[in-house]
Amino acid sequence: MDIALDSPTRTFIEVTEVWVPDGDRLVWSSGNYGALGExxxxxxxxxxxxxxxxxxxxxxxxRPVVLKTFDGSYFKRIEAAKEAGLTSAVAVPIFAGETLKAVVVVICADDDARTGAIEVWHESNGFLMLDDGYYGAARHFEWVSQHTHFPRGQGLPGGVWAANAPMLMRDLGSGYRFIRADAAGKAGLTTGLGLPIAVPGDKTYVLTLLSARGTPIARRFELWNAHTSKIGNGAEAVLADGICAREGPLWDDENERRVGAWQGAIGQVLGSGIPVVKFDTATLTAGYDSMVALPIYRNGAITHVVAWYY
Incomplete structure (x- = not known):
């Protein structure tokens, strides 16, 4: 299957961190910084x-916010980011109804080889339009994306919008369902993950993560369906879809994978209702250094948990 790298040497995302409300401030909850210890x-x-x-x-x-450059911006860690080689970031708020549960921030480095896409789409006049995005070296794909809009149900963003649910899409460069297939193929993009981002009010946002073979966003993606709307003890989820660079498809209707609250990282999200970043290799699926798991909310309740592994 034509998906992410079997043995990637560099990832598109350098840093992932989770910030949670504590009174009137956001405080650090979890994160993975690789070798960027300082x-x-x-x-x-x-x-x-x-x-x-x-x-x-x-x-x-x-709303999700894309910051393509730190120089002269409101980013508060500019000097430290420069020293670490970090250049751009995307922040995604996680709301349960009107209540902020967390903000997930992914931070990237820019060079001539790093290719991928983190896109934010918003609804305007009956179409999803590109709000902003970070594409690394995929300049032509960025231009195509800026000039593309999606009706409900069309392409990855439109499919997520119609279903109001996360979606995985394979073979972006050749798949007829991916509207930008030609440009995606030229950019080396292979796998797409689309997420509905719930925010207060009636605004529609979709986040898409597009992974390339040479600098993948992740080596493994999982979509879990929550089978109860409650958070905490009694919550559970079943694996609904997944793909892996080594193993191929992960979902098998004859061998159901189910987790309960507080069982592993997925269960931690079900139990706490907030995203988590893990990099303890002893507790992760064999062969991965770190993973991100976040809840997808609808009407204040968790409907899915989405995970990706580095």
């Missing part, structure tokens, strides 16, 4: 008021 130590001591820094801006504006 940036990690600084970040873990930070906190952000509403509207302050990138996490605070996503909180205040109640």
């Amino acid at each position: 940036f990690a130590a600084l970040s873990e001591q930070k906190s952000f008021a509403k509207g302050e820094g990138l996490p605070g801006k996503a909180w205040a504006e109640a």
Whole structure:
């Protein structure tokens, strides 16, 4: 199956971190910084008021925020990011109804080889339009995306919008369902993950993560359906879809995979209702260094848990 790298040497995303509300500020909850120890130590001591820094801006504006460059911006860790080689970031707020549960921030480095896409789409006049995105070296694909819009049900963003549920899409460069297939193929993009981002009010946002073979966003993707709307003890989820660079398809209707609250990382999300970043190899699926798991909310309840592994 034509998906992410079997043995990737570099990932498209360098840092992933989770910030959670504590009174009137956001504080660090979990994160993976790879070898960027100094940036990690600084970040873990930070906190952000509403509207302050990138996490605070996503909180205040109640929408995903793309920051393509740190120079001269409101980013609060500019010097440390420069020293670490980090250049751009995307912040995604996780709301349960009107309540902010967390802000997930992914931070990238820019070079001539790193290719992928993190896109934010918003509804306008009956179509999904590109709000903003970060594409690394995929300049032509970025241009195509800026000039593409999706009706409900069309392409990956439109499919997520219609279903109001996360979706995985394979073989982006050749799949007839992926509207930008030709440009995706030229950019080396292979696998797409689309997520509905619930925010207060009636605004529609879709986040898409498009992974390339050479610098993948992840080596393994999982979509779990939550079979109860409650958070905490009694919550459970079943694996509904998944793909892996080594194993291929992960979902098998004859061998159901089910987890309950507090069982592993997926269960931790079900139990707590907040995203988590794990990098303890002893507790992860064999062969992975870290993973991200986040809840997808609808009407204040968890409907899915989405995970990706590095």
